[in-house]
Amino acid sequence: xxxxxxxxxxxxxxxxxxxxxxxxxxxxxxxxxxxxxxxxxxxxxxxxxxxxxxxxxxxxxxxxxxxxxxxxxxxxxxxxxxxxxxxxxxxxxxxxxxxxxxxxxxxxxxxxxxxxxxxxxxxxxxxxxxxxxxxxxxxxxxxxxxxxxxxxxxxxxxxxxxxxxxxxxxxxxxxxxxxxxxxxxxxxxxxxxxxxxxxxxxxxxxxxxxxxxxxxxxxxxxxxxxxxxxxxxxxxxxxxxxxxxxxxxxxxxxxxxxxxxxxxxxxxxxxxxxxxxxxxxxxxxxxxxxxxxxxxxxxxxxxxxxxxxxxxxxxxxxxxxxxxxxxxxxxxxxxxxxxxxxxxxxxxxxxxxxxxxxxxxxxxxxxxxxxxxxxxxxxxxxxxxxxxxxxxxxxxxxxxxxxxxxxxxxxxxxxxxxxxxxxxxxxxxxxxxxxxxxxxxxxxxxxxxxxxxxxxxxxxxxxxxxxxxxxxx
Amino acid sequence: xxxxxxxxxxxxxxxxxxxxxxxxxxxxxxxxxxxxxxxxxxxxxxxxxxxxxxxxxxxxxxxxxxxxxxxxxxxxxxxxxxxxxxxxxxxxxxxxxxxxxxxxxxxxxxxxxxxxxxxxxxxxxxxxxxxxxxxxxxxxxxxxxxxxxxxxxxxxxxxxxxxxxxxxxxxxxxxxxxxxxxxxxxxxxxxxxxxxxxxxxxxxxxxxxxxxxxxxxxxxxxxxxxxxxxxxxxxxxxxxxxxxxxxxxx
Ligand code: SF4
Numbered sequence: 027x028x029x030x031x032x033x034x035x036x037x038x039x040x041x042x043x044x045x046x047x048x049x050x051x052x053x054x055x056x057x058x059x060x061x062x063x064x065x066x067x068x069x070x071x072x073x074x075x076x077x078x079x080x081x082x083x084x085x086x087x088x089x090x091x092x093x094x095x096x097x098x099x100x101x102x103x104x105x106x107x108x109x110x111x112x113x114x115x116x117x118x119x120x121x122x123x124x125x126x127x128x129x130x131x132x133x134x135x136x137x138x139x140x141x142x143x144x145x146x147x148x149x150x151x152x153x154x155x156x157x158x159x160x161x162x163x164x165x166x167x168x169x170x171x172x173x174x175x176x177x178x179x180x181x182x183x184x185x186x187x188x189x190x191x192x193x194x195x196x197x198x199x200x201x202x203x204x205x206x207x208x209x210x211x212x213x214x215x216x217x218x219x220x221x222x223x224x225x226x227x228x229x230x231x232x233x234x235x236x237x238x239x240x241x242x243x244x245x246x247x248x249x250x251x252x253x254x255x256x257x258x259x260x261x262x263x264x265x266x267x268x269x270x271x272x273x274x275x276x277x278x279x280x281x282x283x284x285x286x287x288x289x290x291x292x293x294x295x296x297x298x299x300x301x302x303x304x305x306x307x308x309x310x311x312x313x314x315x316x317x318x319x320x321x322x323x324x325x326x327x328x329x330x331x332x333x334x335x336x337x338x339x340x341x342x343x344x345x346x347x348x349x350x351x352x353x354x355x356x357x358x359x360x361x362x363x364x365x366x367x368x369x370x371x372x373x374x375x376x377x378x379x380x381x382x383x384x385x386x387x388x389x390x391x392x393x394x395x396x397x398x399x400x401x402x403x404x405x406x407x408x409x410x411x412x413x414x415x416x417x418x419x420x421x422x423x424x425x426x427x428x429x430x431x432x433x434x435x436x437x438x439x440x441x442x443x444x445x446x447x448x449x450x451x452x453x454x455x456x457x458x459x460x461x462x463x464x465x466x467x468x469x470x471x472x473x474x475x476x477x478x479x480x481x482x483x484x485x486x487x488x489x490x491x492x493x494x495x496x497x498x499x
Numbered sequence: 500x501x502x503x504x505x506x507x508x509x510x511x512x513x514x515x516x517x518x519x520x521x522x523x524x525x526x527x528x529x530x531x532x533x534x535x536x537x538x539x540x541x542x543x544x545x546x547x548x549x550x551x552x553x554x555x556x557x558x559x560x561x562x563x564x565x566x567x568x569x570x571x572x573x574x575x576x577x578x579x580x581x582x583x584x585x586x587x588x589x590x591x592x593x594x595x596x597x598x599x600x601x602x603x604x605x606x607x608x609x610x611x612x613x614x615x616x617x618x619x620x621x622x623x624x625x626x627x628x629x630x631x632x633x634x635x636x637x638x639x640x641x642x643x644x645x646x647x648x649x650x651x652x653x654x655x656x657x658x659x660x661x662x663x664x665x666x667x668x669x670x671x672x673x674x675x676x677x678x679x680x681x682x683x684x685x686x687x688x689x690x691x692x693x694x695x696x697x698x699x700x701x702x703x704x705x706x707x708x709x710x711x712x713x714x715x716x717x718x719x720x721x722x723x724x725x726x727x728x729x730x731x732x733x734x735x736x737x738x739x740x741x742x743x744x745x746x747x748x749x
Contacts, residue, residue, distance in 0.1 A: 038691050349678045353695050387689050389682025389696070390556055391645035406597070412558030428558075437554050441562040444517070444548040445569045454521060469687035476694040477725030480522050487515040487524040491543040496513075496531055498543045 034383035037358035047183055051355050054182045058346040061289025062397070079282045080401040082275045083337035086267075090327060093236040093269045094318070100239025104301045106314045114144040117319045121146065121228070121261055122153055124315055128259055130155075130225040134217075136243070136250035137161035138230030139177050139340060140263045140319055142362045146228075158220045160249040165213055169196040175356030177363065178287045178342035183355050217249065227253035227311065231264035232339070233279060234316070237272045241316065243297040244283060251295050260311040262299070266318050267327075267336035279339060282399035286341035322375040322423075329421060331410060335370050337400045344394035344404060350387050359384060366394035370407045378415050378424030385411050450488075457482040500652040504616075504624040505579060510540040511621075512580040512614075514570070516587045517549035518717040519738075526717065526738035530583040530618050533744055537626040541581075546573040552590040555598060557684050564598055567591075571604075571611055580614050581621050583740055584716050585647020588617040593650050617647065618740060619657040619715055632664035634746040640670050640709040642700070642723065644716035645678050657715050657739055664746055670707040674699075681722040697726045704734060711735045713742050 041047060066072040086093060098108045111117035125133070133150065135141065135157060147157045147168070159168040166181040167174060170192055174180030181189070186204060193212055194202040200212050229250055233242040241262050243250050254260045270279060284290045303310035327333050345351045345365030356364035361372045361381065369388060373381045385408060394404045411422060416434070418426035443449045462481040466474050473479070491498045511534060519527040531541050548569055555563035570591070574580050582588040592615040599608045622628045641661065643654040654675070661669050680686065680696025687693075700723060704712050712734060714720050724736035 035689075035691070038689070042691055042695050349680070349696055350689075350692055353692060353699075383689070386685070387692060389645070389678045389680060389685040389693070391678035391682065392649040393645070393676070393678070396649055409556060409558065409560075412556075413560055414558075416558050437557070437559045437562045440554065441565045444551075444566040447546045447548070450548050457521060469684075472687040472690040473725075474729075475690050476697065476729055477722065478728040480721050480725065482521050483524045485524060487520040487527040487543075488545060490524050490528050491531070494528060494531075496535075496541055496543050498545050 032360045032380070032382070034358065034360060034381075034387065037360060038354050038387075041354040041358040046185070047355055048353065050183055050185045051352055053185075054179065055346050055352040058179075058289065058343075062286060062343055062346070063289075065285040065289050065291060075278060075282060076399055076401050078278045079339075079399050080337065082270060082279055083339070083400045084334075086270050086275070087327065087333055087336055089271070090267070090269065093271055094266060096236040097234055097239060097269055098318075100236065101316055102239075104239045106239065106241075106301065106316050109315060109317045110320075111317055112320045114319065114321050117144050117263065117317050117321075118146055118149040120317055121263075122150065122155075124259065124261055125150070125155060125226055128225065128313075130259065132156045132158070132220070132224045133226045133228055134158050134160050134220055134224040134253050134257060135164070136227070136229040136245065136253040137164055137180070138228065138263055139174075139362065140230055140265050141228065142174060143265075143321065144263070144319070146263075158217070158224070160217050160220070160253055161245075162210070162213055162247060162249075165217065166192065169193070173357065173362070175364065176342060176345055177340055177365075177367075183357065221252050221256050224257045226259045226261065227255075227257040228261045228263065229254050231262050231268055231316075232283065233276060234264055234269045235271075235273050235276060236269050239300060240273065241297075241299040242276060242280070243299065244280065244293050244295075245297070246288070246290075246294045248295055251297055254297060254299060255310050258311055259313045259315070260299075260302075261315045261317060263317045263319060266320055266323050267338075283339050283341050286343040286397065286399040325423075326374050332370075332374060332407060332422070334402050335367075335374060335407060337402050338367055338371070339400055340367075341399055343397050343399065347393045347397050349389070349391060349393065354387075366404045366408075367402075370402075370404055370411065373411055373424070374422055376423075378411065378422055379427035380424065385415060454482075454486040454488065458484045458486065502620075502624075502652070504620075507537075507625055507627075508539060508579055510542060510578050512574050512576075512578045513541050513543045514547055514550075514574065514580050514582045514587070514591075515543065516582065516584045516717065518721065519583055522721060523717045523738055526741045527583060529738070529744035530581070530740035532748070533618075533622060533628070533740060534581060534626070536748075537622075537628060539626070542578065544573045550587040550590040551598075552587065552594075553683050555590065555594065556682075560598060567595060567598060571608065574611065574614075578614070579616055579621070579625070580611075581616050581618055583618040583738065584718075585617050585644045585651045585653055586716050586718060588615050589646035589650030591615045617651045617653045617656075617715065619660055620651065620653040622660060623656040628660070628663075630660065630663040630743060630747050632666045632746050633748075634664070634666055636666045636668070637711065638668040638670060638707075638709045639711045639713050639742075640672055640704055640707040641675070642672065642679060642704070642712050642714040642719055643675055644681075644714065644719045645676075647715050648676055653715070660739065660743060661713065664743075667746070670709050672703045672707060674703055677703075679719045679723055681718045683718065686722060693722075694726075697722055701727055701730065701732060705732065709734070711737060711742075713737055713739050715739050
């Protein structure tokens with residue numbers, strides 16, 4: 027995705043016209059919203075915790091090169107093999123090579139957004155490998171041939187009935203059922219078989235601890251633990267920003283992550299992986315690999331303002347609170363990361379010109395900033411990226427692509443009118459004569475799609491204060 | 500949100516905002532009257548214009564700065580500056596220091612930002628107004644702009660003023676903290692999403708059974724009432740200043 031056929035506006039119209047989709051999102055989002063609210067009921071305490079989360083992430087980013095080196099050193103000491111990938115293609119090839127080295131053909135996968143970013147499944151399948159998603163949500167969308175519509179709940183755009191139909195159609199021999207337990211059982215049966223025969227397991231990483239070389243993995247279904255322990259080889263993939271400095275940084279971030287993501291105090295499973303199976307141990311993989319992906323992140327790191335994008339712990343709560351995301355869903359964004367975090371991350375990774383209207387799809391309502399557990403000033407960064415779109419001297423890929431004389435002139439004229447009181451007065455007088463009889467073109471045409479034309483007052487407040495005898499200097 | 504309020508001053512500046520100036524001047528006049536009634540002198544400098552937010556949000560910070568500077572150069576004396584909009588107040592209070600972060604005038608700008616107050620918080624905390632309702636019984640609902648809620652934190656102040664009126668029943672929206680879809684140029688750059696948002700907001704407003712929706716922000720009002728008018732929804736929208744003035748001055 028993200029090719030030339032991508033039109034955000036078209037996607038939006040389609041999504042908004044899909045009443046089932048809108049109902050599914052509205053239901054799921056308000057549930058997640060309520061759950062988060064319940065665990066973070068104590069506002070002062072939540073604020074304190076968010077400050078800690080922000081500090082942990084900022085500290086990690088401020089010494090990222092050093093921490094990554096330390097992480098690599100510790101991992102190697104612990105017996106984990108570390109690979110560096112600058113691009114997603116490099117990362118894919120590293121994983122393919124690991125599979126080939128082990129004559130592995132069947133991979134089971136836990137949930138990993140970085141692997142989505144790499145389009146790993148497609149790549150491996152093109153090279154003759156079988157890839158099986160084992161996270162229930164990911165499994166559902168893999169069956170449907172779709173991509174995640176949410177970074178935490180990837181199949182959230184589907185309701186139970188749609189899943190029932192999908193299972194019946196796509197799982198050989200599956201009877202039609204709408205009972206959640208029976209649907210779960212169907213998925214479990216298929217997946218268990220896959221686990222037994224898999225020769226490699228892949229997982230993401232929620233946090234990597236530099237101090238100890240520990241890979242942390244948060245999940246609820248246990249499939250992540252199976253992926254990292256049952257097959258003989260485990261490959262973990264992470265974006266290079268996911269490192270934290272110390273083991274003591276883990277608890278606050280974990281608390282923020284689970285509370286923000288699913289409204290849980292703690293998830294059912296929390297895995298801390300430090301070594302492959304040691305001699306004498308009965309389980310665990312014989313080999314553990316860690317693939318650390320850059321894909322534009324180190325460029326983002328260089329800008330002190332935009333760097334804050336990398337504080338993200340991928341909790342997804344900004345999506346759940348976004349009035350735009352909750353109405354159009356994740357697929358409309360056209361890229362891997364949707365919602366507010368996608369709005370700031372995708373243009374920096376893919377280039378502003380490729381992501382088009384995404385950056386304008388925000389009313390800057392600040393709902394995301396208010397809940398972000400690590401306090402990323404998302405609206406500020408959206409403004410910055412909007413500016414970059416017009417700024418030929420910018421630094422983000424695709425900067426200045428939107429520069430066009432008419433729009434620039436409009437803003438220059440606007441600035442003039444608002445700097446010179448005489449001009450302003452004149453503009454108001456002329457406007458007042460028009461009232462609401464302006465031609466419905468340009469912005470006004472868009473405005474009046476669902477609204478009446480604003481009526482300019484005959485006398486502005488500037489004039490009224492004079493006639494009403496208010497002190498005016 | 501750290502908030503400090505001054506003692507009641509003799510004189511205040513009034514920053515009308517460009518939207519009140521052009522579309523809702525009666526709301527501006529009502530706000531001035533409310534302030535004057537508490538015994539403060541209100542000064543309305545004629546060289547004022549816009550806070551600069553439209554350009555700032557659209558990716559034109561240089562133009563925003565130029566217009567912001569016009570306000571800095573206009574409101575020069577040490578009076579509190581009262582603003583009948585949470586959004587414009589948020590721009591001047593929270594964003595000016597960021598907009599001018601690299602400006603050698605930053606300390607002057609900070610001092611300016613510290614003097615900014617949204618109208619209803621000023622009425623409640625500085626003037627400590629006591630309102631006496633003289634109107635007939637009416638049911639209203641309250642729409643808070645996102646910036647009044649999240650940048651200025653004044654939603655409760657506004658609602659508490661309405662609650663002082665004994666014949667007014669305030670029924671709150673189910674999703675009071677959700678954006679109405681205005682967002683300045685957002686409404687015209689993403690018209691479809693904005694339309695979906697305002698449609699949902701109106702459904703929420705109708706659900707309250709109120710005959711009038713009040714707000715402290717004219718951007719939201721223009722959006723919501725424009726869409727209600729177009730959809731032939733018989734609910735009126737009104738700026739809180741005008742509502743308070745009408746109910747108490749009779
Ligand atoms: S930006 Fe903040 S709220 Fe959004 S996913 Fe990242 S950490 Fe969560």
